[in-house]
Amino acid sequence: MRLITKTVTALVLSALFSKAGAIEPFVVEDIQVEGLQRVELGSFFTELPIRVGETLDDARAPGIIRAIHQTGNFDFVKLEKEGNTLKIIVVERPVITDIILKGNKVLKTEQLLEGMEGAGISKGEVLNSFVLEKIEQEIANQYYSNGHYHISVEKKLAELSRNRVQLHITIKEGGSAKIKEFNIVGNDIFPDEKLLSQFELTTGGLFTFITDDNKYNSLTLEKDLETLTSYYKDRGYLEFKITSTEISLANNEEDIYITMVVDEGEVYTVSGIDVIGDFNFDVETIKSMIPLSEGDTYSAAAMTFAEEQIKQFLGIYGYAFAQVRTIPEVSKDTPEAKLIVLVEPGERHYVDRINFEGNTSTDENVLRREIRLQEGGSLSSTLVERSKIRLQRLPYIEEVKVDTVKKEGTADRADVMFTVKERSAAQISGGLGYNDFYGMSINGELSHSNFMGTGNSVGLALNTNKAIKSVRLNYTDNYFTQDGVGLSSNIVYSETDYGKLNLIAQSLDTLGFGSTVYIPTGEYSTFNIGFNASQNQLTSPITNSQRVIDFFDLLGYDATVDSEVEFDIFSVNFGYSINSLNRAIFPSKGTRHRYGLDVGTAVGDLEFYKATYDYDYYFPISNDGWIFSIRGGLAFGDGYGDTEDLPYFQNFYGGGSSSLRGFETNTIGPRDIQRVRTTQSVPSPIPGGGSTTVILPSEYDSLYIGRYSVGGNARFLNSFELIFPTPFIEDTSNVRTSFFVDVGNVWDTKFDAERFEGLNIEPNSILSFVPDYSDYKDYRASYGISLQWYSAMGPLQFSLSRPLKSEPYDDTETFTFSIGRTF
Structure with a gap:
């Protein structure tokens, strides 16, 4: 207030001077200025409407004062005559060095500052005391447009040295007004419920506590009105218009009533389409991009689509700034419109x-x-x-x-x-981690997907948890040649206890290395070929497991006597991928197909093949983060040559956060079935020899069905996900939430349940019957909600899920999470 008083006083004094302070006309020989602190002298003289050598009199003095005031830099201006020297005394207005806002939670500081800048108040600007009074109204208007009417604003100025000030603004926001009712007047074709269902604003619903969709916001209302107009015009109502919109605030300043008056008009049909413009393309080619033809009902959406298609077509040929617009020529007598499509390619760029x-x-x-x-x-x-x-x-x-x-x-x-x-490409980590399945782990990892900015990836990983101990070194050069051929190599040593992974009770030690070449075959497709070689040692307790017995026998060992077997595997792999996803992490649209074939060759001890097909589809539903995705895959494997079946440790598995959520990791599919021979004590044929134990014929065998999964040679997995914007998080580039339904199963296509008919099942088995693990009609399903976060410490995933279809012997789980594992 003091600043305003000073300014008014200055203007009054200046006016009195111009009237009462008579100046004898004189020729100005010199001009002196007092009071400048911030304004440069040269800049001041540029705006001064008088020069040395000109005559100053009473008629010119008021104009000089006004010109100096109009620069906006001064609160006080006075002219004095000392001999033939014009002396100008000024008091500069202060400069705003900072604007400090407090109490604003609903509106961001940046948003408020932007609005104040439009009113002439911003950091670094001269403080205009008259505009300063508008700050309260400007801030209030911003809050009103967001449904907050209980608003108060307090302003304070803190004077600093060198004619500077800090502007302190304290805001008390109060509560927000809620939309109580919508009214649409004039709609005879579509009911209110149908039209209001298109709106983002509502009167409240089940998820309002999250979305706040019943809080009034002028920008959202404007968007909804545009949606309403589009709804009609997309259905042929070419001349539809909203004639008025009334927003009423109840006396309690908490309820808002919105009334819209509409004029629907008639449904228009297309009487013809003409394409005009200065272009060198065939008119019929351009017309073929328009989804409407003569006699069709007019649709604004169809014409908007056509305009974009035509611009994209022109853009292919370098017309990057082409303009396309549709001009409807409405008939005066009938509800028909001729569409004039004006195409302006502009210059080819x-x-x-x-x-x-x-x-x-x-x-x-x-x-x-x-x-x-x-x-x-x-x-x-x-x-x-x-x-x-x-x-x-x-x-x-x-x-x-x-x-x-x-x-x-x-x-x-x-x-x-x-x-x-x-995105952060480097991961340097070490320490303790925890996963609800793998338990406590100790790990150290140094990896970089953009090593030294070259785009190549390198990694060294050391991991140990309850089931796996491994060290892995890998390097990938994505542009091994200038033509885009990539090369990836790795060496790995691992010790795996399958029993602790809910698999058959075995342990496998592996030392291996491999290399793969990636050859681009198109813009979105790649072919790869490579090999893997490994030395393996499988350790198994003496067992009756038929799978283990058969495998040991294949390599010339007796599982009932030997507990270890060593073997080598040399496999070649082939792959082909087509990838049109728009991002590597958290894609929002596009597809990806990956085909793989891994063949264990006769160079090693085992001959087998594994064929896989994985797919990803992402369909954006809206522009605000709603996406539908389908992901999954098929896999099949078998032995060939001297290897009759797919080695069981090469089997496919299912269950867990990376496949079928709602089921424990690796628990889906066939279980370990052991055929136990039955013995009986009989008298020894030797007199005085006591008794001896004999093994009864196989029809007296019994079965033990264990809790461990042995996997299968066939697998199908599929996940349907509805991805939606993560509540309360603005930047969702590293966060994703979704509702999901997972479906799939693992089968043993060679499993024959009939060979176990008539055999007794041990009472301590997890099952009292033998399931048909080859039945392709058998499947599992689950549903739930998932949160994925690509954090600075690595990817995290949390899921809440429940089975939709399961078997009594399945191990299910409701909550799962993983830290430091890829999605």
């Missing part, structure tokens, strides 16, 4: 420079090799989009934005700027 921003860790050449544009080449929108997707699919890139800017001084040149946001 070429790429001048390709630039990158944001790549602080990644070498520019690593990004540039993913770009499908060429400097000097045609500016194709298709190649721009393809380049963006290729960058987004790099695991160390989180987000990519593309800007195409016309180059100044040229008619057909443009620069393309790719702005990337990098």
Whole structure:
């Protein structure tokens, strides 16, 4: 308030001076200025409407004072005459060095500051005392538009040295107004319920406590009104309009009533379509992109789609700034409209420079090799989009934005700027971890998917938990050749206790190494070929497990006598993948298909093959984060040559957070069945020899069905997910939540339950019957909700799930989580 008083006083004094302080006309020989602190003297003279050598009199003095005031830099201006020198005395207005907001929770500080800047108040600006009075109203208006009417604003100025001030604003927000009722007047075709179901704003519902969809917001209402208009125009109501919108606040300032008056009009049909413009393309080609034809009901959505299709078509040929718009010519006599599609390709543009921003860790050449544009080449929108997707699919890139800017001084040149946001590619970790299945683990890992900014990945991992102890070294050069051929190599040593993984009670020690070459066969496809060689030692307690007996026998060992067997495996692998996903991590659209074949050859001790097919589909439902996805895979394996069946430790497994949630890890599928020989004591044929034990014929055998899963040679897994925006989190680039339904099973296609008919089952078995593990109609299913978070410490996944279809002998679980494991 003191600042306002000073300003008013200054203006009054200046006015009195201009009237009462008579100045004898004189020629100005010099001009002196007093009071400048912040304003440069040169800048002051630039705005001063009088120069040395000019005459000053009473008529000019008020104009000089007004001109100085109009610069907005001064609170007080006074003119004095000393001889033939004009002396100008000023008092500068203070500069705002900082604006400090307190108490705002509903609206962000940045949002409030942006609104204040529109009113002339911002950091670094001169403090205008008259505009200062508008701050309260400006802040209140922003809150009103968000449904908050109980708002109070308190302002304070803290004066600093050198004519600077701090502006302190304290806000008391109060509660928000809720939408009590919507009313639509004039709608005869569609009922209120149908129209209001299109709105984002509601009067409240089951999830309102999360979405706040009943809180009034002017911007959201404006969006809903546009949705309402689109709803009608997409169904042929070409002249639909909202004639008025009334927003009423109840006396309690807590309830809001919204009334919309509409004029529906008539349904229009298309009487004809003309394509006009200055272009060199066949008109019929462009018309073929328009999904409407003569006699069809008009649809604004269809024409918007057509306009985008035509622009994309022109963009392929370098017309990057083409304009396409539809002009309906409405008949005066009938509800018909002729559609005039105006196509303005503009100049064909070429790429001048390709630039990158944001790549602080990644070498520019690593990004540039993913770009499908060429400097000097045609500016194709298709190649721009393809380049963006290729960058987004790099695991160390989180987000990519593309800007195409016309180059100044040229008619057909443009620069393309790719702005990337990098994701942490390095993981250096060590210490203790916990997983609800693997239990306590000690691990140390050094890995980098963008090693030294080269785009190559390197890793050294040491892990130990209740079931697995391993050390692994790998290196991948994604551009081993300039043509994009990649090379990956690894060496691994592991000790695995399958019994602690809910599998058959065995342990397997493996030392292996392998290498794979990746050959691009297209923009989105890759073929790979490689090999793996390993030395293995399988340790098993003396067992009656038929699987183990058969496997030992294959290698020339007797499982009833020997507890260890050593063998080598040399396999070659082939693969083919087609990947159009838009991101490597948390994709939102696109597909991925991966085909694999792993063949154990006669170079080793075992001959087998394993064929796999995995698929991913992502369909965006809306622009605000709703996505539907289908993921899953098929797998089948078998032996060949001297190996009759697929080695059981090469089997497929199911269950757990990475396959069938709601079931414990690796518990789906066939269980270990042991055939126990029955013995009986009989008198010895030798007189005085006592008794002896004999083994009865096989029809007297009994069966023991254990808790361990032995997997199967066939597997099907499928997951349906509805991905939705994570509540209370604004940046969802590293967080994903979803509802899911998982379906699948593991089978042994060679399992024959009939061979166990008539045999007794041991009372301590987990089952009292022998299931048919080859029945393809048998499956498992579960549903639930999942949260995935790519955190700084690595990926985390949490799931709450329940089985939809299970068997009595299945091991189920409701809550699962994993830390430091890939998704």
